[in-house]
Amino acid sequence: MSKIQTTHVGSMPRPQEVVDMLFAEDQGTLTAEQRPEYDAIMARNVADIVQKQTNAGVDIPSDGEMSKISYATYIRHRLTGFEISDTPPPRATPKDLDDYPEYRDRLAKGGGTPKYHRPVCVGPVTVKDMTPVEKDIANMKAAMAAAGSDQGFMNAASPGVIAVFQPNEYYKSHESFLEALAEVMKVEFEMIHAAGLTLQVDCPDLAMGRHIKFRDDSDEEFIRNAEMQVEALNHALQNIPAEDVRMHLCWGNYEGPHNHDIPLQKIMDTVFKINCQGLQFEASNPRHAHEWEVWAAAEIPEDKVLIPGVIDTTTNFVEHPELVAQRIMNFTNIVGRDRVIAGTDCGFGTFAGFGAIHPSICWAKLEALSQGAEIATNKLWA
Numbered sequence: 001m002s003k004i005q006t007t008h009v010g011s012m013p014r015p016q017e018v019v020d021m022l023f024a025e026d027q028g029t030l031t032a033e034q035r036p037e038y039d040a041i042m043a044r045n046v047a048d049i050v051q052k053q054t055n056a057g058v059d060i061p062s063d064g065e066m067s068k069i070s071y072a073t074y075i076r077h078r079l080t081g082f083e084i085s086d087t088p089p090p091r092a093t094p095k096d097l098d099d100y101p102e103y104r105d106r107l108a109k110g111g112g113t114p115k116y117h118r119p120v121c122v123g124p125v126t127v128k129d130m131t132p133v134e135k136d137i138a139n140m141k142a143a144m145a146a147a148g149s150d151q152g153f154m155n156a157a158s159p160g161v162i163a164v165f166q167p168n169e170y171y172k173s174h175e176s177f178l179e180a181l182a183e184v185m186k187v188e189f190e191m192i193h194a195a196g197l198t199l200q201v202d203c204p205d206l207a208m209g210r211h212i213k214f215r216d217d218s219d220e221e222f223i224r225n226a227e228m229q230v231e232a233l234n235h236a237l238q239n240i241p242a243e244d245v246r247m248h249l250c251w252g253n254y255e256g257p258h259n260h261d262i263p264l265q266k267i268m269d270t271v272f273k274i275n276c277q278g279l280q281f282e283a284s285n286p287r288h289a290h291e292w293e294v295w296a297a298a299e300i301p302e303d304k305v306l307i308p309g310v311i312d313t314t315t316n317f318v319e320h321p322e323l324v325a326q327r328i329m330n331f332t333n334i335v336g337r338d339r340v341i342a343g344t345d346c347g348f349g350t351f352a353g354f355g356a357i358h359p360s361i362c363w364a365k366l367e368a369l370s371q372g373a374e375i376a377t378n379k380l381w382a
Helices: 016-026 032-053 074-076 101-109 131-147 159-165 175-193 219-236 264-272 289-297 321-335 360-379
Strands: 153-157 198-202 247-248 278-282 305-308
Touching: 016 032, 074 198, 131 153, 131 175, 153 159, 153 305, 159 175, 159 219, 175 198, 175 219, 175 289, 219 264, 247 264, 264 289, 289 321, 305 321, 321 360
Parallel strands: 153 198, 198 247, 247 278, 278 305
Antiparallel strands: none
8 A cells, every 4th residue: 555655854853962972073172082982872863863763653764963963064074165263254143033133032042043153164165074974874774774764865955055054255256155065065965865865955045045144135136046056956966866856945943923934936936946856845834834825826847746844843732643634635636645745844953952842742743744644645545
């Protein structure tokens, strides 16, 4: 019997021993003598996190991004050209939070803003060390074998998300920065693909970038830059079959007004140009849950598979499985049951040591995802 498969966006809550190691690495205090312990902690926790995903009913798990302090800044440890500046440019806040400064300040005071270092590009970007990728792949493959999972995916930052969220003080233009990033990320992408894992490229630059880096530009200017970012991404993906790639579109995994989110319909044509089969996107939070109607009205290329977020990742509500099934079927009614995978809006641990969802509730939400997919399966294949 066929079924609606389940997956998620990538990051999982990281245990404190993982967080401690990641911050030591980020702050430059991790010693060579501690590296074996670091490696053992990562391997052990990847095995644990993959097993937990399998136990919760996730069909296509990830390594939980255990070795990454965040989805984009991890590249500092793998590429040259990025350093921690003593006087970094001020961190841009989302435009929607600036509309409500009292709430923005309360969020920051409560620990709702990142504490990791933000690298700045101050020199030529080249490959420095791909050993971390090799270790991530080895840990994931071993964990999958132990958990009995024959499918898995691994996240990697798109050139666009690196360029949009890491300040550039070296390259003369956004375009030349992207070109350099595409060349180096191509190496990581191809390593993940060669290992037999599905590559997930994270692309919040194509949505969240609008109300952060490009907050003072017009929609037209933002889309021109987004097209450039997609072109760079496709260059990096040129040697990987589209069916082995999925992308994640995100307006920001935080609880906020989101009243400046660019509408899906304005960026959809740009997203369709990415050389990937899987399109993973937010579809459950109150700002984007209605957009299944946008997908229904769109001319979706026949080679695309939709991976809608049918579980929200900013609240600790555990969705009822019947609601999850309804959300899934909104999309199977659009492209058919064989072109939908049930996913989550975003990750459960976007930054190491911080996540809106309590770890124990994360697993309850993933179980609801699995139960909802089962309900939808029984209805669709009845």
